[in-house]
Amino acid sequence: MTGTDTKAPAFRILGTTGDVTNCEHCHRRGLRKTVILLPLDEDGAADGDPIHYGTGCAATALRTTSYKIRTAARAADIQATIARRTEQRDRAAWALPRLEDFRANLARRMAAGDDADTVATAHANRLGSAVWRYAPELREQAEAEAREAYAVGGLDAVLALYDRHIATAGRLSRLDPVIY
Ligand SMILES: [Zn+2]
Structure with a gap:
């Protein structure tokens, strides 16, 4: 022994x-x-x-003691939350310039008078791939929203959808992971 x-x-x-x-x-x-x-x-x-x-x-x-377990578990929960929020912030910061580039591309193609259906299809995919970077679970929803927006309001509505996602990614990218 x-x-x-x-x-x-x-x-x-x-x-x-x-x-x-x-x-x-x-x-x-x-x-x-x-x-x-x-x-x-x-x-x-x-x-x-x-x-x-x-x-x-x-x-x-x-x-x-149970007290020490509870204290340590609470501290671990806080660390896990901070880690998750840090990752979310970093993903959003990565996605933001891409969303802005894609939006600028859409505006250019609208100004150039490119075929609207073709542009809309390409941008549903682009928006989905950018959203996937910060919210993977929302990719298909973002693509569906882009198609829906185009069907209802044309390319102007797709541009507005980019603005909404840019605002969301911008907000997430400025999050302080420690304050919640
Ligand atoms: Zn037990």
């Missing part, structure tokens, strides 16, 4: 979730939230998939 046998099993607290409401340790159900624990090997690297424990079982597993 070595001294390491008395060490608490190593986990990193990743945060909390309301998506899993049963403790994988004691199998208690109907918890409001569970703590997400990442098992670590002795070098501190991830060792398997995250597990979900109630606060009490997490405290026992980490040989600490």
Whole structure:
């Protein structure tokens, strides 16, 4: 027997979730939230998939108090939120100049009198690809909106749709990830 046998099993607290409401340790159900624990090997690297424990079982597993678990989980949740918002901001900052370029291209082609149907089809795709950069789940919706806008209001309506997306991406790109 070595001294390491008395060490608490190593986990990193990743945060909390309301998506899993049963403790994988004691199998208690109907918890409001569970703590997400990442098992670590002795070098501190991830060792398997995250597990979900109630606060009490997490405290026992980490040989600490429920209070400390809650405090650490809250801090991890805040870090995760900041990381998510930072990524969203960076994606929006990447998309913004593309949206502006595409809008300028549309304005040029309108001024040049290019075939409106051709221009509208190309720009539904372009808008979708730019929106995909900051909101992947909205790509198809953005393309559908561009086609709808063209059907209803012609290329002027597509231009207005660019303005709306430019405003959204602009707002997201200026977000302070730490303030929420
Ligand atoms: Zn439990």
